[in-house]
Amino acid sequence: MRKSINELIEEIRKLKRELNAVILAHNYQPQEVQEIADFVGDSLELSIQAMSTDAKVILFAGVDFMAEQAKILNPEKIVLIPDKQARCHMANMLTVDQIRKFRERHPEVPLVLYVNSLAECKAYADYVCTSANAADVVKAIDAEVVALGPDANLAAYAEWRTGKRVLPVPECGHCYVHKLFRPDAVRELVDELRSRGENVVFIAHPECDMDVLKIADYVGSTSQMLKFVKNLPSNITVVYATEVDMGVRFRKERPDIKFVPANPWAYCIYMKQHTLEKIVRALREKRHVVELDHAVMKKAREAIIRTFELLGIVDKLPRR
Ligand code: SF4
Known part of the structure; x- marks a missing residue:
């Protein structure tokens, strides 16, 4: 039963x-x-x-x-x-073989891997970023050209924010959920809400395409979005471009605010x-x-700690 x-x-x-x-x-x-x-x-x-x-x-x-x-x-x-x-669809778009080939072509370019990558790939990274700190990591690296993968949109976003050249590895890595937002559809939704007298802000995740990010009032990771909505007045309608269940967190934080998904089908089956x-x-x-090879874990952990050190946050973490 x-x-x-x-x-x-x-x-x-x-x-x-x-x-x-x-x-x-x-x-x-x-x-x-x-x-x-x-x-x-x-x-x-x-x-x-x-x-x-x-x-x-x-x-x-x-x-x-x-x-x-x-x-x-x-x-x-x-x-x-x-x-x-x-299994994350995006993380599985990058392989160790692709990294090796990229390293052969660009031996001097530091490689940042998005946390959305497999451990065996992270073992080959110089740094490991998240969507919350990708631009900060790229900015802090002492190089004008940096590589970032597997999300080509996050690479473009880091390039936009830092002014550095950011090479995507692989060229077309993406999140199928964040590819489901279209600027025309967002504009149409926002215009319709505004025509009803609603005070609308549009927020987007950096995994979205650049033409969506460019029309957003705020771009940030899910935790950054949460901080952003915590500080909004209550007479606001928030249209959000990220996975639809982020609405659960938003409504819990701010039950007084109306949240509208920019695409109600932006649903991650994984x-x-x-x-x-x-x-x-x-x-x-x-x-x-979860079982991982010890050498892989050691190298991936070194890349993560190196990133925390680069960002000056390692002292906040417990030493093991
Ligand atoms: S929403 Fe799903 S497919 Fe997209 S990056 Fe996150 S886990 Fe991967």
Whole structure:
């Protein structure tokens, strides 16, 4: 017989206590998963949280590269992912072979990898950025030409923000969800809301195409968007261009504000693989343990720490 949501939540709480486990969930997770998580955030926040936790087991409700990142930062801990099919489409667009070929052609160009990349690729990176700090990382590197992958849109955004030349690796890496926004459709939606007398701001994630970013009132990662909406007056309508379930976080922070997705079909199927049932099974059976090669973890961790040092945030992190 299927268990009720309350029974599943109770079982998750019990298993968490028994295992000394913590649940980290990304902002794009379905509402019920966000609600049972100990911490909900974007990739950077979750990385810092993963490094700060004293729990023995980390259950990661996110996609493959995020669970790998938690393992890289906590090699001695057990990291579980409730469903192995939760694989980021963008992260899987970059291979070690592509990086090797790029390095052969441009041996002098520093390589920044977006956190949305696989651990085996991060092991070849000089730095690892998130959407919150990609422009800061590119700016801080002592070079006028920098490479960034796998998201070509994030590379273009960093180039726009810093004025440096940023080469995308590979040339067309992208997030299929953030490709679903079109400037004409956004303008039409905003105009319609304004014609009804609504006071509209349009915010967008840097994984969107540049022609969408150029018409946004604010561009930022999901955590930066949250900070932005926290400071808005209540008579505002926010149109947002990122994964549709970010609306769950927005409405929780600001229940007094109206939030409208710029595209209600901007839905990441990979992020929605996790369910309460799968979380119970993963904790009960210690299913889907993230395993990584030690040498890969060591090199990827060095690239992450190097980035924290470049940004001057390493002192805020616990040493292991
Ligand atoms: S929203 Fe895009 S970048 Fe994020 S996990 Fe889904 S496919 Fe990957």
